[in-house]
Amino acid sequence: MTVMLVGCAGMQLSDMFSGYAQQMLPVRNHIDQGQLQQAQSTLIVRSKTENSYALSQLEAGRLAFLANDWSSSQKAFEQAYDYVKTTNEQAKIRISESLNQAGALLSNDNALPYVIPAYEQSMMHSYQAINYLMQGDREGALVEVRRANIVQENSLKQNQDKLDEARSDALQKADVPESSLYSSFPDMESTLADVKSGFQNAYTFYLSGVLYEASNELNDAYIDYKRALEIYPDNPVLINDVQRLAQRLSMQDDIVRFNQRYGEYQPKSLQSNGIGDVIVVIELGQIMPREDASINLPTSHRGRLRFYSLSLPSYNHARQFTVPAQVQLRQGEQVLTAEPLLELLPLAKFQLYEQMPGMVARQVLRIFAKEEIRQEAARSGGDVGNILASLYNIASERADTRSWLTLPQQIQVLRQPLGVGKQSIEVDYNGQQQLIDVEVKENRITLVKLTVTGNYIGYITSNL
Numbered sequence: 001m002t003v004m005l006v007g008c009a010g011m012q013l014s015d016m017f018s019g020y021a022q023q024m025l026p027v028r029n030h031i032d033q034g035q036l037q038q039a040q041s042t043l044i045v046r047s048k049t050e051n052s053y054a055l056s057q058l059e060a061g062r063l064a065f066l067a068n069d070w071s072s073s074q075k076a077f078e079q080a081y082d083y084v085k086t087t088n089e090q091a092k093i094r095i096s097e098s099l100n101q102a103g104a105l106l107s108n109d110n111a112l113p114y115v116i117p118a119y120e121q122s123m124m125h126s127y128q129a130i131n132y133l134m135q136g137d138r139e140g141a142l143v144e145v146r147r148a149n150i151v152q153e154n155s156l157k158q159n160q161d162k163l164d165e166a167r168s169d170a171l172q173k174a175d176v177p178e179s180s181l182y183s184s185f186p187d188m189e190s191t192l193a194d195v196k197s198g199f200q201n202a203y204t205f206y207l208s209g210v211l212y213e214a215s216n217e218l219n220d221a222y223i224d225y226k227r228a229l230e231i232y233p234d235n236p237v238l239i240n241d242v243q244r245l246a247q248r249l250s251m252q253d254d255i256v257r258f259n260q261r262y263g264e265y266q267p268k269s270l271q272s273n274g275i276g277d278v279i280v281v282i283e284l285g286q287i288m289p290r291e292d293a294s295i296n297l298p299t300s301h302r303g304r305l306r307f308y309s310l311s312l313p314s315y316n317h318a319r320q321f322t323v324p325a326q327v328q329l330r331q332g333e334q335v336l337t338a339e340p341l342l343e344l345l346p347l348a349k350f351q352l353y354e355q356m357p358g359m360v361a362r363q364v365l366r367i368f369a370k371e372e373i374r375q376e377a378a379r380s381g382g383d384v385g386n387i388l389a390s391l392y393n394i395a396s397e398r399a400d401t402r403s404w405l406t407l408p409q410q411i412q413v414l415r416q417p418l419g420v421g422k423q424s425i426e427v428d429y430n431g432q433q434q435l436i437d438v439e440v441k442e443n444r445i446t447l448v449k450l451t452v453t454g455n456y457i458g459y460i461t462s463n464l
Helices: 002-007 013-017 020-032 036-042 053-066 070-088 094-106 118-134 138-158 160-172 178-184 186-196 202-214 218-231 236-248 252-262 344-396
Strands: 275-284 291-301 304-314 328-331 334-336 339-343 410-419 421-429 432-440 445-453 456-463
Touching: 020 036, 020 053, 036 053, 053 070, 053 118, 070 118, 118 138, 118 202, 118 344, 118 456, 138 160, 138 202, 160 186, 186 218, 202 218, 202 236, 202 275, 202 339, 202 410, 202 445, 218 236, 236 252, 236 339, 236 410, 275 421, 275 432, 304 344, 328 410, 339 344, 410 421, 410 432, 421 445, 421 456, 432 445, 432 456
Parallel strands: 275 445
Antiparallel strands: 275 410, 291 304, 328 334, 328 421, 339 410, 421 432, 445 456
8 A cells, every 4th residue: 555655645635536538528629619728727637747748748838829928938847858858867766766656556557657759749849949030930840840750760779670661561562673663653652651640740840841951951851851751641732832932942853752742843923023922830739639548458467367347548538529610711812721731630540559568558457466465355354354445446447548638630731822912811719710811022931820719819929
């Protein structure tokens, strides 16, 4: 019991008996109603000694971001990043790790420190980059996109075996040399894109490319646009940007390959004078939360085979998750079409898939540990001890549904050349209208970040 209490010291009582997704429901409802201050005040505050501290900083940073409180958002994300750096130094956490594991075995996985997965880290750095932009610090923004890219590169290295397997499967279907495979066998590219979309994020690469292009670092921009296109190969905005920069940088081999795959490059505007580009990034809806699901597994303990009920997180009802309404955009008489760039649910699913073996192993051990406690309580406390221990076991059996729940469900993007000066873009979402006013500058990029969810529409603009 002493070990259990020490291991659970980083939990609030609500964590033991109530799932994280359930706790976050009021916050998410306030966001859908555009009640950002209420959402911030409803968010449960976590101290640095609590196991969900890092996650709470991500949520706080996102809510401050939505409220246009750039300095508070920056501070929260900095604290989350500091936590990531600390936990990456494995030697410093090994001493406390055994106690955390012991606590998890006698309560639930919420007793374990929350480890920020790669896709959440890359989103954190993307928001942080915009925090810096909105405070006039472009260098700080570039530092953050580089950090996001490092997270993506590390994720790629860790999952190289999966890519190699996908490449091998694709090669078996094609009777052409691998050197010419991408142009001769387009399914190869889409096969690898399907794998990459599980652990890499096209949006963070695209945002990085936009910031590099705005800083006239065209080679770096081109590299990141291509990385985004590898993950999302059918996005017309990415296709256009990659082909456009391939032409500007005279990448002849790439020009030939892209022309074969997508057709010859057709510029959106035949003139450059008096024109600037407006990029609208749309964050749509809110990501689906994990659910607490019970499954029965046959497990042998002390030579006896029994069926035990395991409580595990899942996305079993993803198909029933509400699809956000379509965003309609107009500029004058022209209808503007945004294209999907990122679906966050596949990244979250992939993360859960990676975590599941460890979760199941801990769950089985937890069942045995709790059963031993119940039997001991029955021996020493009779029926009362047996009942109390049984009630505790049932009440404390909660799946770990923790994940960053104020993230959007989907990110879309459009890039449109417009005449310099003041321009307006009409937004129609879920029966509500909003007018976005932008100041377009010649041969410059104007970034618009549009957030739409439930009954809420909000936007920010920045001339890059």
